[in-house]
Amino acid sequence: MIVRRKELSLAERVYLPEIARGLALTFGKLFAKKMTRQYPEQPLPTDEVTRGQPRLVVKEDGHVACVSCGLCEAACPAYAITIDGGETDRPIEREPVRFEIDMLRCILCGFCEEACPKDAIFMSDELELADTSRAALLYDLDKLKRPKSALQRRIDYVYRINQRWRKPSSTS
């Protein structure tokens, strides 16, 4: 491509009027609206589509919905999830005795959420992940539990987008 240079006018060649024009422009910007977000005080707005860290749903009866089937463990591409199942006297018969997600490995892909047949794991809107040791970022059951109400927005969203594949009777 041939770039044709524009013939400069005298005012442009003298340079000074153009400098004045540039200075006027930047001076105006001094008072422009600031774009900065004061992060810790003004956190990022999250949405139902926000795919944050995975969390385990605690149902209204106080138990986790997880039955430790291991599908999320298998689906996890980063091998971040470790589950040891155990028996329980409740009708569902199985529950996790150990459920760990290594947050340093988790890539927030959401495959566990998709794999779960019992709607027990959902991607929360929790995004902040910082600590002083690797061990502290190995989240166990206690750290992963969230009441269902805290995840409701995401649950509703997942239900909505999955409607066409979900059989009406399969909801837990």
Place this chain on the structure above:
Amino acid sequence: MSPAVREVLVWFVKASLIYGGLLGTAAVMTLAERKVSAWMQYRIGPNRVGPWGLLQPIADLIKFLCKEEMIPDGANRLLFRAAPLLAAMPAMLTVAVIPFGGAVKIGGVTTNLSVTDLDIGALYVLAIGGLGVYGVILGGWSSNSKYSLLGGLRASAQMVSYELSLILAILAVVAVSGSLDLRAIVEGQRTLGEWNVFAQPLAFLLFTIASFAETNRHPFDFAECEPELVGGFHTEYSSMRFALFFLGEYCAMIVMASLNTTLFFGGPSVPFAPEAHWALGLAAFALKTAFFLFLFLWVRWTLPRFRFDQLMKLGWKVMLPAALANLFLTGGAVALGVDLW
């Protein structure tokens, strides 16, 4: 108290106040630079340390003092250590002759508001100010790094080129005022109409442009020139010695701004009130200097950097002939007794 002791005491107080003011202003300038640059880019700027970020310079100072200092292998250790001092010193020395205000009377002591009044103040400023290039070139050369060396070379070539125009611009003012004494130059522009900027607009323009080049500021900051030279002459510096280069740069900016005020805008002269109180005069001086300091920042965030050949072309083919012509015309007018204003 004997008069001699009192004189020394007065001199000591004046020197401490003026140098304290200079360093304080330099500290404020480091914050102002970041604030102004932020505002011009839709940002807020430092606001975490102290109210409105006002304690940021102190935090920076503590950080610089605590940092480890590195001297690269193969560096000339003596010159490497001396260069930052050489860069910071000239600006701090030149501020001595700047007349910040007229006679001040406090507690029966009358004194002029400047560390000293030299008969050859303008010459002194140029002579000492010219030494600033040594810090830059020695810092660049002694670092044993190609980036530093190139930065130092460019900076010294640029400073030497623009010093000519700077001196010739000042000379025209000296010709109009008939004195090298900065105080006499100030006293020649008591009222608004007498300000040299009206008699010497071209000299003012040349001086302002050359002062940007002299202090290695945008759009002539070839000494640093980050995209090409990493950090320029101070690439290898760390810790407080690194900060000293910047202290020198900011002090040089302050001196250039106050020199601009002194030479072209009547120093402490208050428009429409030639007999104003000295405090008002000092405030007027501060305000005028603050404007030129702001101009340094303003231009930095407006104009792109020159190319080095463009810089040299501007210096030698435009500024120098213009300054010479201006001096020639001014000299002729003064010799023929033509009133320039």
